[in-house]
Amino acid sequence: SQWGEENLQALSIQEGEDVTMNCSYKTYTTVVQWYRQKSGKGPAQLILIRSNEREKRSGRLRATLDTSSQSSSLSITGTLATDTAVYFCATDSSYQGGRALIFGTGTTVSVSP
């Protein structure tokens, strides 16, 4: 598997709290993407961070990438009930002619109003 075992499987928090989830990967990648999947929906990209970036922000989201430890994190500040979802990190597989994604096992985040 491309992914390590550090993914926290499930988190339950109250609205307004901040949350951070982590993942580690085993083989070199040029890009780490974070996707969110709400119940009954397909995954949707939240943020993409490249190997030459250490941090990327988008609204309430902050992603970090440490290529030396091959790990990435996603933080959400001031969570809302609508942030309830499964969050996946994904790397590219560098297949010839394109980039299929390799997804981690996901972290389930439940935000209570």
Place this chain on the structure above:
Amino acid sequence: EAGVTQSPRYAVLQEGQAVSFWCDPISGHDTLYWYQQPRDQGPQLLVYFRDEAVIDNSQLPSDRFSAVRPKGTNSTLKIQSAKQGDTATYLCASSLGYQDTQYFGPGTRLLVL
């Protein structure tokens, strides 16, 4: 802009039956992916196309699964003689060229009894 559409949304089969899933990618997207997502796991690539050509189908169980994209637009994934282990959500995604972001459809939830 219309997103990726998939049909049917749900399918229930007995073991040994066949089923087909249909995907309409975002207009103009030349790369199309099919993923299998077992319950409580991340999506796993089955096959992907660039235009009408198969780029990689190494993860497709070729004896029972097949996928086509004859005109480089819509795609069909077919399972012959379904097994209980095929129970999963089947996701279609599309992207433009080598861009990293993939756009996912809502998926087809398959239950094989």
